[in-house]
Amino acid sequence: MEDVVDTLIPYVLKDYPEACVCPKCIDDIKALTLNNVPQHYVVTEKGEALTKARMLSSQFKADVLKEISISIKTVSKNPRHPLSEKVVSND
Template sequence: MAKELFLKNYMEDCVWELLDQVLDQEPQACRCDTCRLDIVALALNQLPPRYAVREKGAIYSKLAMLEAQHRADIYRALTQAIMKVKEAPRHDR
């Protein structure tokens, strides 16, 4: 039986996990699917990827999320992305 391949950017999971917390600080920000995806994409482009190729690596990547600086970097990137999307949303209203 062949071993299943595994590749995951856990930074994406971390950004999604914190998105609603950061959006709560900006009540005027749109929360439609298009804007949420744009915010996450912009934030991820400002953050280093955290790829794991095995479940063990995934655990280490998840633990890095607990570090205060790591969370602060994600909050900053999300806040900047929210401001950009608020200024020029791409969705149809």
């Protein structure tokens, strides 16, 4: 799940140009998201294959994107640093 969230965060952040993209805020977004999506632990190759297949589903991706969006909004409202330290993406 961590790899999936790491991959999707930059895409969702494009929709939130006002969001801080400092390492602390990105880590908070990631942690909050990971705490709110189902965990997937596997110990066999079959389990890994089934998990990868599930991750390709559009519903799975939509659920993770939704959680990332919620996390971005939450962290943006409650950053762990003064707003004067806010870093805004110029992409």
